[in-house]
Amino acid sequence: METSRTHDDRERDAVLEQLHAIERAQAATWLDHPATPWWWAPYFAVWSAALVLSVGYLSGWGSALGNLALVAASAFLIGYQRRHRGTWPTGDVPHELHRPLWMLLVGAVVVMAAATALGFLVSVWASAAVTGVLAGLLVWRYERDYVRAAERARRRLA
Amino acid sequence: MSAAPEAGHEAAPAPLADLDPVLTAPKRLAFMAVLASSTSTDFSFLRRHLGVSDSDLSKQASALESAGYLTVTKDGRGRGGTTTFKITKEGRRAFEQHRDTLRVLLS
16 A cells, blocks of 8 residues: 555656656746847847937838838847747746736837837937937846846746 | 536546657657747757757657657758757647646646
8 A cells, every 4th residue: 555655656756747847848948048148238229219210200211221221130139039049939938027028018118108209299319319228228127137037937947 | 418517526537648658758858848838949959958968869859850749940061050940730739738648647
């Protein structure tokens, strides 16, 4: 009887270990990657300011070409990230990362609202400058929070 | 007219046959779990995560590719070349069924 219970416990432990390994592996694409390069936040600052200028200052072909260049820059960034990390995560996000991701989303909406308001009320150049600074700070803060949250997730899954 | 299941009636345990023999190896299971949560993943990421040698990873990848669970893409040659893996629909189905069976076994 005792032997049978021990055997059942061992089987249960084996199944638990497999499920834990699955959870760890599925979270790995979100957690295990090299540090983001130093130029990440400045890149977004310049990109966001350029977007405001392209939309608000340029017109016609100039605006179209400007927007195209910004789309190309985004595509370059996605390609770089994919090569740099070696993976592109999808699916369930570890719960520790929910907060920084939501903060980024909310922050992006606030920056867009500020950019639009400044563009109409002050000037496009002022809007571009403020948007650049806010976007850079937002990305810097997001990266910092993400790293901390990822560390917590790694500890939980270790 | 079908009768509603009786209250307190327990579901039958999942048959062990639902466990995929290809995925019972821990390395292959973790390999598939990584692929299931990414659009694609390269060789070095998987080698790092699984903590295996190049030859071992290639062996596991071949087994999974033979089962139709992943596709392999090779870009470039030599040291600069990259090998990328992507899960197939069949692979995702097999992985999810295997994982769900483990959960049922546990419950």
